[in-house]
Amino acid sequence: MKKVSVIGAGFAGLTLSLRLAQKGFTVELFEKEPRVGGLLGTDRTDYGISEKAANALIRTKESEDLFKELGIQPSYPLESSKKRFIFRDHPTRWPLKFAESIQFIFKFIPQFIFVKNKLRPKEFETLENWGHRHLGSAATDYILGPAMQGIYANEISGLSSKLILGGLFAGKKNKRYSGLLTGPGGMQDLIDQLESRLRQIGVKIHTSSTVELKNLEGPVVLATSATAAASLLESSIEKSFENSFANTTAQTSKILKTIKMSSLISVTLFFKNEQKKYQGFGCLIPRQFHLKTLGILMNSYIFKDRNGTYNETWILGGAQEQPLLALSDLEIISLIQTERKKILNLDSEIHDHRINRWDHALPYYDLILEKAQQDLNQLNPTKKIYLHGNYLSGIGLSKILERSQFLSEEIAKHHG
């Protein structure tokens, strides 16, 4: 059987290994950390679970199929999660004032109905520019900005409109995006089931392992962050690969190195008192208020298994907020308490908390990444080294899953 080596056992590496093994490849998966899952994982506390990073996948046919084949009974969001808040002096479901709403309706709706094509983002245009052109400044600042920052964890003044909105105009249909899904015990259920299924079907998983590309047989997939992929490629050039693709490898590494990564903190807090004022998915915070919080997830109103002790997850950080990672635990908790008072006007004692600092963890979906993706697409593929991860097809897990399927088909076509 043909052999494939996959480096990096985050969601990208795990799901790709599954699809490759199902296509009959002998797969070896190498992970530098002692555990698999990468950014994904769930802490269990006396008060309930706390997600380390992602709390759910977008519900698509592919994600539902994955849960089904792994035997995980999905947990779907509660009805209460349909309400979403945006902060504008207080959390509100519609953050625009009357005149701003009129401006938005008259600017956006006619374009949407009559000249939809004009909404297509331009190359190398920031999302903020796109928003000003099509939505007006208030809707950009108080709706588009916070919504996108909730997913991409960065201000829209730097985000690429093409990378983020381009897919909406790509003509892909038949995708059934309807809500979210997770495991009843959180994302760790998914990781545990993926790991055990891979072992069952013969995938060799090496944890705490460092590998050199030149020692690996068959095609190799780098399913790490862009930065880690750049270093792996760079060290392989030093160890002198065959000349035929040394050049492409060097160019790929150079492009990957340009990709900026942003840092985040996610903090789950278990409160002594349940807040009942805002019962919804959560609250997004526009940058105009100069707060450090990007968004709040009201976990107890999202999934039914999270309502034992009322808990919220606070996300802070982004490309401009790297210094936050140096704060001590006490300083982070005190910052959240201050901002919780300003945002929700609530003071409540905390039973317990879990802090996750993610240093340079997420790719910044900016104009540099747009250029990097364009440059990577123009390189001659080596058919020996493939790239996978959240800087290529989308930051979210459902997009990563789609790419795992696509890559497994590509590899089968050339090496099966």
Ligand SMILES: Cc1cc2nc3c(=O)[nH]c(=O)nc-3n(C[C@H](O)[C@H](O)[C@H](O)COP(=O)(O)OP(=O)(O)OC[C@H]3O[C@@H](n4cnc5c(N)ncnc54)[C@H](O)[C@@H]3O)c2cc1C
């Ligand atoms: C706070 C937060 C909240 C999020 N919320 C959501 C959400 O609700 N829904 C959603 O869809 N997405 C969410 N995301 C995004 C999503 O979690 C990530 O994009 C996704 O998990 C990335 O998976 P990955 O496999 O590409 O990368 P990673 O998880 O980073 O995995 C890469 C792996 O490669 C390993 N590695 C690196 N270098 C080497 C090497 N040299 N040798 C071997 N192994 C190596 C790493 O140790 C790691 O295990 C969130 C992210 C964060 C940070």
